């Protein structure tokens with residue numbers, strides 16, 4: 152259940168000029184959607200372009216707000232001061248209201264669209280201070296969304312909105328408030344949608360703005376629908392239009408980098424990466440960081456001869472330090488990557504010690520996770536693993552890990568490689584709460600061991616799949632911790 156609270160924006164202005172906040176029961180930090188209804192700067196159509204829109208974006212995972220702003224006979228800069236004050240208040244209460252301070256979007260309709268777009272252009276020009284702590288916050292929205300917006304008061308614009316906003320100054324200032332003339336290199340990314348059949352605020356308004364943004368090389372998307380008069384709101388009964396909120400969320404995710412908490416399913420995937428491939432640092436780790444995923448990187452060095460031929464594909468000490476700095480786990484995969492079942496106890500000890508020494512000399516912690524080179528469980532390593540205080544050792548046995556039954560030095564994991572996506576899908580489908588699935592990847596791509604190759608594009612697809620489907624993704628050491 153989501154409830155609301157409404158607070159006045161100013162001490163000395165009518166209390167109906169206000170910010171309404173949708174209160175969630177959880178305490179997860181989320182992006183903001185500040186909803187700004189239209190009404191030609193003459194009224195605020197809250198029941199049609201306020202409440203239903205805020206409810207929809209709340210259901211899409213936002214902290215939702217509705218702005219009630221001043222309109223005619225009040226003139227510029229009053230409506231702009233109201234939206235800036237609202238943005239500052241939201242930022243000032245970010246902790247308390249569980250808001251991601253740099254993920255603040257505004258969505259306006261018709262003249263509310265003009266107000267939102269102007270907010271992205273005039274945030275430094277209009278004084279919205281109120282004499283409290285919120286004054287110190289930025290008034291700039293991080294992204295601007297507008298539905299069938301009024302943009303211009305020239306050509307095919309909506310003159311009534313302009314006259315209501317500017318009053319006696321309309322003729323003198325109408326060009327200045329034709330927003331397509333104001334786009335600059337700091338204008339926030341903008342998402343617009345419009346219908347071809349809109350006769351009240353013609354499509355040209357959005358086309359002009361897209362053109363102006365594109366000329367300034369600013370990110371802008373315009374979605375045009377064929378049918379529907381002005382004021383389609385959520386596109387009720389019009390299946391063609393009705394998907395725009397989801398499209399807007401994709402814009403915020405992909406183009407603006409907004410962060411959305413994923414829905415927790417209680418299913419965990421443990422990601423492990425073998426053989427110290429250099430592209431784990433260059434390609435894999437940045438993507439994992441983007442999704443907030445943890446992972447374990449198992450380090451080996453191979454033989455001197457191999458290393459002399461492939462040094463450029465193998466991580467160096469700086470790479471290891473970088474992975475550690477980014478919060479990833481670094482594990483031991485033995486120095487020479489030999490079949491450990493055939494080694495003497497002395498050789499086993501030397502293989503493990505050499506990697507531990509490498510990590511220690513790079514200034515990294517002693518590893519607590521080990522991965523058997525080549526994959527198979529080697530019973531003869533138990534004593535050494537215990538002596539070196541390893542907490543986990545990973546094999547490659549193609550089944551989920553049952554932490555209550557599997558011995559700690561025989562954790563099963565499923566290798567993923569090649570171009571067929573089915574093994575990955577089958578593997579992650581086996582994850583259940585309490586029974587994580589451990590995956591093993593090699594190079595992304597793997598040019599030296601092509602039989603365990605995964606292409607960067609496919610890897611990206613896999614990570615997105617895990618994020619979109621609510622998996623928790625972590626390192627070996629983090630699962631039981």
Ligand SMILES: [Zn+2]
Pocket residue numbers: 425426484488524525
């Ligand atoms: Zn390996």
